[in-house]
Amino acid sequence: MKDVAQHAGVSTATVSRVLNGHAAPTPETRERVLAAIEELGYRPNALARSLRTTSTQTLGLVISDLLNPFFAEIARAVEDEARSHGYCVVIGNADESAEQEATYVRTLLDRRVDGLLLCPATDDPSLVREVSAGGVPLVLLDRTVRGATCPVVRADGSEALTALARRLVGAGHTRIGVIAGPPNTSTGRERTDVLTGALGGLAQVVHGDFRQESGSQAAARLIDDGATALVAMDNLMGLGALGEVRARGLQIPHDIAFAVFDDQPWFPLLDPPITVIAQPTVEMGKAAARSLLALIDGRQPDDVRLTAKLVLRGSLGEAEL
Amino acid sequence: MKDVAQHAGVSTATVSRVLNGHAAPTPETRERVLAAIEELGYRPNALARSLRTTSTQTLGLVISDLLNPFFAEIARAVEDEARSHGYCVVIGNADESAEQEATYVRTLLDRRVDGLLLCPATDDPSLVREVSAGGVPLVLLDRTVRGATCPVVRADGSEALTALARRLVGAGHTRIGVIAGPPNTSTGRERTDVLTGALGGLAQVVHGDFRQESGSQAAARLIDDGATALVAMDNLMGLGALGEVRARGLQIPHDIAFAVFDDQPWFPLLDPPITVIAQPTVEMGKAAARSLLALIDGRQPDDVRLTAKLVLRGSLGEAEL
DNA sequence: GAGCAGTAGTTAATCGATTACACATGTATC
DNA sequence: GATACATGTGTAATCGATTAACTACTGCTC
Structure with a gap:
């Protein structure tokens, strides 16, 4: 200069x-x-400028797993929205580990991001408190924590799950396997609660960890226990479960009905195409970015609840008639 | 302090x-x-520290598309490797646009990343020259540019493509549709050159842009032209092409043989499972990160060429016997 | 022509760290 | 007891920007 x-x-x-x-x-x-x-x-030199102005024009985004297309899509949407407002996004990969999540959050704070978007790995509020105590604008995305005091953006799958349950019960299924997310995540718990509630006593729940491998294992157990329908609570566990179904040579929907929470571009390509509950991922990402920017701007954005939708494609069999 | x-x-x-x-x-x-x-x-305050030490402990990674699982996996691997050496990774999404790529690269340079990993959107060397002129360590990943003077890490699919060609020809296909990448990318051009070369005059090439939509369109044209086999040169175009094949009610491999460059976890779940050329993505990401760290360290890493492998799964039909 | 307002530009403090150099103290050597 | 040397700590310059406070100049009014 x-x-x-x-x-x-x-x-x-x-x-x-x-x-x-x-x-x-x-x-x-x-x-x-x-x-x-x-x-x-x-x-x-952006460093010098930021040091002086105490603004980095950067948002931090800490997600559970970049390899999960759901989060990749969210990341993409956040990034688009942020860029259109002149902000950069630094993405941190927590790998569904609370510890790694905390490490990443602290690294981002040390680098003085102007705000933080977090998809919390667990519903433990201590990390959220730590960030808030530091006075850094924070928005929770997809999942929340106990007693959250910051804006939350998420999808509401209750209606879709209830509709799904009604169809399964109506079609005469009496042993419905639910491949649930970890009970210490808000999405894991809530989705499962709604679905099992709506299924009355017909649900059998096995908890996975939102990863493919746990999906196959859970599916194996549920099938062994005589389930005639499987619902996986996220796309990766759905992928694992599908693998198990295929490996056993079971036909969908003839031998077993199948549905997944989260849509993926390849689900329609399967035979039969997979019925899903689709989340508005792009909207979620954009909304979260907007909320965070508002917070940075000194405004107080409301929580955002977007609606997930049941998309019938055929993998439920007669339940879809 | x-x-x-x-x-x-x-x-x-x-x-x-x-x-x-x-x-x-x-x-x-x-x-x-x-x-x-x-x-x-x-x-x-990491900013102040970096300003003083001129080291940010941060690598920049500019990729073409986060939504492409191939790049997501690479990003993930880069991140893992970088973290294990105490570095952070800032990911930039170029969206297959040279302009956005340049913008992102400059933003990252302004923020004084210690080094840059780039999957160039085109083979135009000007951006690479600009970075090198700035004296910032640079490694190219997956794709290269004309006359590159920096280390390059990529996968070599020649053998696999040749083997694939041999099988298709051997099975009697005479009109083989190739859904190629953009000719101004090194991977787009090279893969296509090798495959069409090995196919003799039997190949019909339609260029796409490494995105799903272009895959369906290309597939539509090739099928209209009477192709009895389709090879898509990346997973997103493969996804699009598969959609088109399904939409037309064609049976793989009976009506049309099908193969894709890039593997995806769901390819084995299709019926029949899709034959692919699998790239060692994780290894590529890690190798690239290592090369960059070496460069930052003042060493001169060699180019890395990893081998892509043909994985036969059934979608080629009798060509796999 | 003194006084005042307005404009264009400079000087120097500042952000929060790192680090060369200086200094004080204690120990070893002759 | 003087000299040399090691050791632990403090002082102050520095990284590269921003910006408040100041100065110099121009032009206008009365």
Whole structure:
């Protein structure tokens, strides 16, 4: 910057004003400065700028698993929305581990992100409290924690799950296997509660960990126990469960009905196409980013609850008639 | 930091020394400083530290599309490897647009990442030159550019493609549709060249853009032109093409043989399971991160070429006998 | 022509860390 | 007892920007 100033025959203050569009420099000075910048190929040091202004124009996003297309889509949406407002997004991968999540959150805070989006790995509120205590704007995404005091953006699957339950019961299923998420996550618990509630006593629940492998194992147990229908509570466990169904040579929907919470582009390609509860992922990501930006702006955004929808495709068999 | 120093009755220099494990402070002073840090809940400002040390312990990764599971997996692997060496990764989404790619690269440079991993959207070397001119360590991943002067990490699919071609020809296919990547990407061009070369005059090539939609369109044209086999050059175009095949009610492999470059966890679940050329994505990501860290370390890593493998699963029909 | 307002630009403090150098103290050597 | 050397800590410059406070100049009014 000093070089640029010297080159243009002005002070660094003037260069800074040109750079930030401040209300001072003569058009003529402006030109000279811009020419010098161009000539020297100068680029301002964002670190120094941020140190001085205490604003990094960066949002932190900590998610459970980048490999989960659900989160990848969310990340993508957050990023799009943030960029359109001049913000960058730094993504942290917590790998469904509370410990790694905490590490990442702290790293992002140390780097002074202007705000944080968090998909909490567990519903333990201590990390959230820590962030809030630091005064950093925080929005929870997809999942919440006990006694959350910050805005939350999530999808509401109650209606869809109830509708799904009604169909399964109506079709005469009496042993319905539910491959649930971990009970210490809000989504894991709530989805399962709603579904099992709506199924009356017909549900058999096995908990997985939102990963593929746990899906196959849970499916194996449930099938062994005589389930005639399977509902997986997220797409990765759904993938695992499908693998198990295939491995056993069972036909969907003839031998077993099948549904998944979360849609994926390839579900329609299976034979039969898989019935799902689709979450508005892109909307969730965008809404969360908007809430966070509002918070950074000093406004107080409301919680956002978007609706997940049941999409019938055929894998439930007669339940879809 | 000043507060901590005051609290512990020492100077900021000593606090800094304790923080960085420097070879000076007395165990007793150390304790006092650590106690003060604990008590005040002090966390060092990474921006200030980076400004002073000119090291951010951060790598930049610019990829074409986070929603493409291939890149998501790479991102994940890069991140793992980087973290295990104490580095963070900032991911930028170029969306297959050269312009957005350039914007992102510059943003990352402005933030003074210690090094950059780039999956270039086109084979135009100007951006790479710009980065190199800035003296920032750079490694290319998956794709290269014309006359690249930096380390490149990629997968070599020649053998696999040749083997695939041999099988298709051997099975008597005479109109083989190739859904190719954009000709201005190194992977798009090379894979297509190898395959069409190996197919003699039997290939019909339609170029897509590595996205799902272009895959369906290309498939539609090729099927209209009488193709009896389809090979998609990446997983997203493969997904699109599969959709088109299904939409037309064609049976794989009876009506049409099908193969995709890139594996996906759900390919084995289709009926029949899809034959693919699998790239060692995790290895690619890790290798790239390692190369970049070596470069940052002042060493000169060699290019890395990993081998992609043909995985036969049944979607080629008699070509697999 | 003195006084005042307005404009363009400079000087220097500041953000929060790191680190070269200086200094004080204690120990070993002759 | 003087000299040398090691050790632990403090002082202050520095990284590269922003910006409040100040100065210099121009032009206008009375």
